[in-house]
Amino acid sequence: MPPAAAASLARIDTRAFLWLLVALSLATMHAPQDIWDTIRHLRVPDTDDAMRLVAVRDLLGGQGWYDNVQYRFLSPEGVASHWSRLVDAPIAGLIRVLTPLAGRPRAEGLTAAFWPLLLFGLFCALMYRGVRVTFGDRAAILALLVASQTFGIVIQFQPGRVDHHNLQILAMLGLAFCLIRGGFRAGLAGGGLAALSLAVGLEGLPFLALGALACAGDWCWRGRPALPCLTGFGLGLGVAAPLLFAAQTAPALWTATRCDALSPPWLWLAAGGLGFAMAAAAFDRCLARRGSRIALAILCGILLIGGFALAFPVCLDGPFPGMTPLVREHWLLTVNEMASLPKSVAQGRWEMLVFYPVVLLATLTATGMAWRGPQRRAWSVAALFLWPGLLLGYAQFRGLYIASGFVPLVAGPVIDRALTLASQAGSRRWGAALLGGSLVSALWLAPMALAERLVPPARTAPDPAAALACQGDAAVRPLAGLPAGTVLAPIALGPSILLRTPHTIVAAPYHRAIPGLTAAIEGLGGTQADLDRVLDAFRVRYLVACPGRPADDLQPEPAFATRLARGEVRSDRLEPIALPGPLKVWHVAP
Numbered sequence: 001m002p003p004a005a006a007a008s009l010a011r012i013d014t015r016a017f018l019w020l021l022v023a024l025s026l027a028t029m030h031a032p033q034d035i036w037d038t039i040r041h042l043r044v045p046d047t048d049d050a051m052r053l054v055a056v057r058d059l060l061g062g063q064g065w066y067d068n069v070q071y072r073f074l075s076p077e078g079v080a081s082h083w084s085r086l087v088d089a090p091i092a093g094l095i096r097v098l099t100p101l102a103g104r105p106r107a108e109g110l111t112a113a114f115w116p117l118l119l120f121g122l123f124c125a126l127m128y129r130g131v132r133v134t135f136g137d138r139a140a141i142l143a144l145l146v147a148s149q150t151f152g153i154v155i156q157f158q159p160g161r162v163d164h165h166n167l168q169i170l171a172m173l174g175l176a177f178c179l180i181r182g183g184f185r186a187g188l189a190g191g192g193l194a195a196l197s198l199a200v201g202l203e204g205l206p207f208l209a210l211g212a213l214a215c216a217g218d219w220c221w222r223g224r225p226a227l228p229c230l231t232g233f234g235l236g237l238g239v240a241a242p243l244l245f246a247a248q249t250a251p252a253l254w255t256a257t258r259c260d261a262l263s264p265p266w267l268w269l270a271a272g273g274l275g276f277a278m279a280a281a282a283f284d285r286c287l288a289r290r291g292s293r294i295a296l297a298i299l300c301g302i303l304l305i306g307g308f309a310l311a312f313p314v315c316l317d318g319p320f321p322g323m324t325p326l327v328r329e330h331w332l333l334t335v336n337e338m339a340s341l342p343k344s345v346a347q348g349r350w351e352m353l354v355f356y357p358v359v360l361l362a363t364l365t366a367t368g369m370a371w372r373g374p375q376r377r378a379w380s381v382a383a384l385f386l387w388p389g390l391l392l393g394y395a396q397f398r399g400l401y402i403a404s405g406f407v408p409l410v411a412g413p414v415i416d417r418a419l420t421l422a423s424q425a426g427s428r429r430w431g432a433a434l435l436g437g438s439l440v441s442a443l444w445l446a447p448m449a450l451a452e453r454l455v456p457p458a459r460t461a462p463d464p465a466a467a468l469a470c471q472g473d474a475a476v477r478p479l480a481g482l483p484a485g486t487v488l489a490p491i492a493l494g495p496s497i498l499l500r501t502p503h504t505i506v507a508a509p510y511h512r513a514i515p516g517l518t519a520a521i522e523g524l525g526g527t528q529a530d531l532d533r534v535l536d537a538f539r540v541r542y543l544v545a546c547p548g549r550p551a552d553d554l555q556p557e558p559a560f561a562t563r564l565a566r567g568e569v570r571s572d573r574l575e576p577i578a579l580p581g582p583l584k585v586w587h588v589a590p
Contacts, residue, residue: 018141025148035159039109041473042499044160047509050471050495052162053112055081056092057499066250073494074538075486075504079513082261084200085248087164091115113159119166120157123147126170127408130177134378135413143412149442150411151354152404168204169405171197175211176385176406179229180378187215187229191236195270198262199244202319205266206388207402212237212273214384219280220293227280234277241270259315260511265308272304320511327514330521330552331491335509336464337398344397350451356393358441359403362410363390365435375413382409411439466548466582471496475581479503482577482585485541488534490551491520493544506538524551528560528571535573535588543574543586 037043044050054070065085071078091111098107124144132140147153156166171193178190194211197204215233218226245262246254257264279296280287287293314321323332332338344352366383370376389403415436421429437443469475471493479487480501487503494508494516507513507520523534524545535543545565553559563569565584574586 015138015141018138018145022141022144022148025145029148029154030158035113038113038159039106042109042112042160043473044112044162044499045155045158046161046163047471047492047495048163049112049160050499051081051508051510052083052087052091052164053108054495054498055083056088056095056162057108059085059088059092060095066248070498072498072504073508074506074513074516079508079510079516081510082258082512084164084261086196086199086244087162087167091162112162116157116159116161116166119170120153123153123157123166123170123173123405126173126177130173130180131409131412134180134375135416138419139412139416141412142415143408146411146415146440147408149440150358150404150407151441152359152400152407156401156404164200165203165401167200168197169402171200172204172207172211172385172402173405173409175208176381176409178233179211179214179381179384182226182229182377184228184232187232187234188236189232190229191233191238192240194233194237195240195244198241198266198270199248202260202262202266203398204402206392207385210384210388214381216276216297220290220297223288223290223293224284227284231277231281234274237270238274238277242267257312257314259312259321260319265312265315268308268311269304272300272307276300276304322514323511324514324518326521327517330525330554331509331517332511334552338396340396341394348452348455350448352397353448353451354441354444355397355400355404357444358407358411358439359386359390359393359400361435361438362386362407363403365414365439366410382406386410407439407441411436414439467492467546469582470546470548473500475583476500478579478581479542479544479583479585482542486539487542487544488520488523488538488540489544490524490546490549491517492549493546497544503542506534506540521551522554524561525554525559527555528569530554531560532571532573540588542577543588545584546582547584548582 034043042053044053051070055068058070059065068081068083068085069078070081073079094111094115095104095107098110101107102110124147127143127147128140130140131143153169155161156169174193175190175197178186178193190211194208197208212233215226215230219230241262245267249263253263255264259265276297279300280293283296287296309316320328320332339347339349341352341356363383363386366379366386370379370383373379385406386403389399389401389406392399393403414432418429418432418436421432470490476493476496477500479497480503482501482503484502485504486506487497487501488506489497491507491509494505497503497505498508505516507516509517511517519534519538523531531543534540543561545561547565550562550565551559553562560569564571564574564586571586573589575589577585577587579585
């Protein structure tokens with residue numbers, strides 16, 4: 001390199017250059033058209049986002065804080081939601097503040113567009129501060145750059161993503177940094193974040209459990225130096241969990257066992273954690289030996305788990321008690337986020353290449369660095385939160401959600417080290433550069449595209465574009481012009497119909513509504529007699545079909561509703577209604 005060029009490069013402010021890259025990456029994370037469509041048409045990425053906005057509308061419309069029933073779903077009794085009002089509240093607050101300035105429809109669109117972006121700003125601030133304290137400023141900037149290129153993060157903070165997964169990522173990331181820092185105040189904050197995660201949803205429970213075990217294990221190993229963090233965590237979790245539970249749960253339901261939401265079974269575990277932490281503090285002088293501390297931990301663990309099994313045996317079978325084999329096979333196991341890695345690969349869903357490999361590499365890297373590298377506590381905590389995501393993500397895609405939030409925590413320091421080694425001779429710099437690049441999921445787009453081009457016949461998974469076309473505003477909004485009535489539609493259309501029309505629905509993708517799920521599966525996937533039975537039982541006024549995503553056939557021949565949408569059969573009691581868009585709609589005669 002000529003001396004003049006070398007001198008010019010030396011004058012480049014590396015920190016300023018990296019911040020420029022971060023700014024450009026953040027500015028191009030989301031297409032402007034997607035933001036604009038969210039503002040104008042309430043474009044939402046997922047059915048859960050649509051249902052969240054429906055719940056927020058109900059809250060703003062005067063429905064009680066403790067009344068979480070969706071009354072237009074399986075009307076008139078409705079379906080009680082297990083979602084948290086703690087997520088509804090800030091979204092409703094933003095809509096209320098913006099309504100006088102922009103009008104109600106535009107206020108909803110602005111909130112749906114920018115609420116996830118505000119949360120992503122908080123995620124970046126948390127990531128930058130946590131990585132900088134442990135690994136330095138350049139590693140922290142690089143972590144932000146990787147975060148904006150990690151698809152598992154980008155999809156959870158995209159415009160319209162008002163579901164609760166992004167909040168859980170924030171809570172678990174904050175808990176991890178609290179464990180890395182240690183001390184009473186950090187432990188107290190971590191316990192409060194763990195309680196918040198439980199109140200928002202139980203998806204973070206495996207990560208939280210490992211975090212609690214890490215606190216207990218650290219105390220068992222090190223004794224008094226680790227006691228402040230343990231006591232702080234136990235106090236934060238044990239106090240905050242019941243307070244948040246009481247804040248969002250009607251007093252009449254305080255004793256009701258709910259396996260899918262914060263309720264007595266999980267409060268028992270939180271109280272047990274508090275009891276263990278207080279016992280460790282109270283008997284600190286008597287527990288100087290490592291063996292005695294381990295004995296106390298084992299005793300408390302036996303009492304905690306044994307009490308849970310005896311008092312709440314129904315929750316040992318998971319969060320979906322009462323789900324029938326029909327619903328499990330034809331709904332739950334067909335949801336993309338419930339698909340396993342082998343199933344996704346077998347179906348030719350090569351988009352998994354931009355999600356799973358970076359979590360795998362981050363997990364192995366953090367584990368290796370925890371074993372032999374510097375900053376072992378930070379690497380150990382990162383590995384602790386990545387392993388459950390890696391294992392759960394193999395069985396169910398949604399297991400990758402929280403774990404993806406920890407990829408930048410690993411990638412930032414790794415790429416920082418690669419830049420340091422870049423000026424040195426030898427093969428180590430190439431290995432570090434390869435590993436750092438492999439932790440950026442955007443770079444996996446190339447092998448994904450190659451796989452799709454080389455083996456296109458392997459794809460057997462349903463085309464997501466057809467489903468999105470049927471759920472979008474342009475497809476569903478015309479239904480709002482029809483007189484209000486009950487709609488039987490494909491399960492995935494339910495939330496969008498609630499959001500965009502005044503109608504009531506029979507089915508939506510929620511496990512607490514087994515009768516509606518069963519009716520949609522049998523009615524849309526069965527014979528004409530099955531369809532007529534469902535239409536009569538639920539007093540259906542409109543039948544809606546999505547030709548691009550027909551229901552599963554429950555018999556050897558195609559379902560009657562599928563053939564009806566194709567125009568191959570007709571029914572005297574079903575009068576076609578011509579509406580713009582991809583949906584096929586019929587009025588049901590009494």
